[in-house]
Amino acid sequence: MLDKPHAPAFPRAALFDLDGTLLDSAPDMLATANRMRDARGLPPLALETLRPQVSKGARAMLSVALPMLETDAREALVAEFLAVYREELGRHSDLFDGVAAMLDALEAAGTIWGIVTNKPEYLARAVLPQFDWEPRCAVLIGGDTLAERKPHPLPLLVAAERTGVAPADCVYVGDDERDIVAARAAGMPSIAALWGYRLDGDDPETWQADLRCESPHALSRPSGWRSRNP
Known part of the structure; x- marks a missing residue:
């Protein structure tokens, strides 16, 4: 648990979702969606229209970008979406405010950190050099x-194994319910990142995370990792 009385100030290992947790990638996703819309003679979307869908993945974003298409037709465009996104990746996005300081604080405390995302691995790895994370991200x-993939616990269990830290001594931070479901199934404490992407109907209070956190800045301090949910 996050509030063990004799636990280290920071967790031994911290694992993070990527989009909506570490990276504000919505602007890249918007550029991708609007390129696809433009190719089909459609006007651009506004960021606030697409932003809530980003953590739900390419298919959810396509359902907003091209809602006139049937499900099977949108499914056939997933590969195109990912190809266009690879060209836009990193051109418009940035870290959420406070993420850089949080990672610096974890490293200074000797905490191992890594990324567990549902984004295809080749796209996630393309993010690492943009922030000089290649030598820093342990897994x-x-x-x-x-x-x-999440919400299955296997990705979190394998990530813990590769860091050499037991799941119970890791903490997983994510902005989507499936992140919390995966962590709970893996026996790993979890933090719901409230600064991320959510649909209007999403209620993090129902996700059963060990902690809900408003900002990455809070996780730059040891107290930010201690359970205080009612």
Whole structure:
């Protein structure tokens, strides 16, 4: 648990979702969606229209970008979406405010950190050099790295194994309910990142995270990792 009386000030290992947790990638996703819309003679979307869908993945974003298409037709465009996104990746996005300081604080405390995302691994790895994370990120698991993806616990269990830290001594931070479901199934404490992407109907209070956190800045301090949910 996050509030063990004799636990270290920071967790031994911290694992993070990527989009909506570490990276504000919505502007890149918007550029991708609007390129696809422009190619079909459609006007651009506003950021606030697409932003809530970003953590839900390419298919959810396509449902907003091209709502006139049937599900099967949108499914056939997933590969195009990912190809266009690869060209836009990093051109418009940036870290959420406070993420850089949080990672610096974790490293200074000797905490191992890594990324577990449902983004395809090749796209997630393309993010690392943009922030000089290649030598710093201890493990990266993408949505296609293993046979299962979140909300299945396997990606978190494998990430913990690769860091050499037991799941109970890791903490997973994510902005989507499936992040919290995966962590709970893995026996790993979790933090709901309230600064991320959510649909209007999403209620983090129902996710059963060990902690809900408003800002990455709070996780730059040891007290930010201690359970205080009612």
